[in-house]
Amino acid sequence: MKFEEIAAVSGKGGLYKVLKPTKTGVILESLDGKKSKLVVGADAQVSILSEISIYTHTTDGATPLKEVMEKIHSEFEGDTGLDKKSGPDELKSFLKHVLPDYDEERVYVSDIKKLVTWYNLLSEIAPSSFASTEEQNSSEEEVSTEE
Known part of the structure; x- marks a missing residue:
């Protein structure tokens, strides 16, 4: 599963897989195991x-x-x-360790909680989503050549 296929909905907890667009919106499937x-x-x-993205003090x-x-x-x-x-x-020291130049004024504790919650969920159900784009492309090529 790729990051382009995973969505978050404001006001709803958890993450969702994007199934398909409709005329008036989009159909999503929860990633929490219930598959609702x-x-x-x-x-x-x-x-x-x-x-x-996460706010940082970098040039970007x-x-x-x-x-x-x-x-x-x-x-x-x-883990x-x-x-x-x-x-x-x-939570703040965790993000400081992972992303030393994050903007402490614009990234709130609630944002870091979401990051940790989303990471824990994805590492459990879709660890392949953390592969770099190059790794994902090469594994897709291997699958298509094996068929």
Whole structure:
């Protein structure tokens, strides 16, 4: 599963797989194991993970979420030891370790909780989503040549 296929819906917890667009919105499937389907209208705020970034003090001003998650995965390999109940100081120091130049004024503790929650969910159900784009393309090529 790629980051381009995963979405978050404002006001709803968890992550969703984008199934297909409709005339008035999009059909999503929850990634929480229940596989419940949800139809959201055009008025809902749906964010595709590949389009989300974290504010930083770099010249770009932000780092894509995918890069941050890949770094977390390379360092922690699926086990950060954190969850949404972790304390604010622990969450901030975690992000400071992973992304030293993050903007502490614009990235809130609630944002870091979401990052940790999303990472934990994806590392459990879709660890292949953390592979770099080059790795994903090469594995797709291998599958197509084997058929």
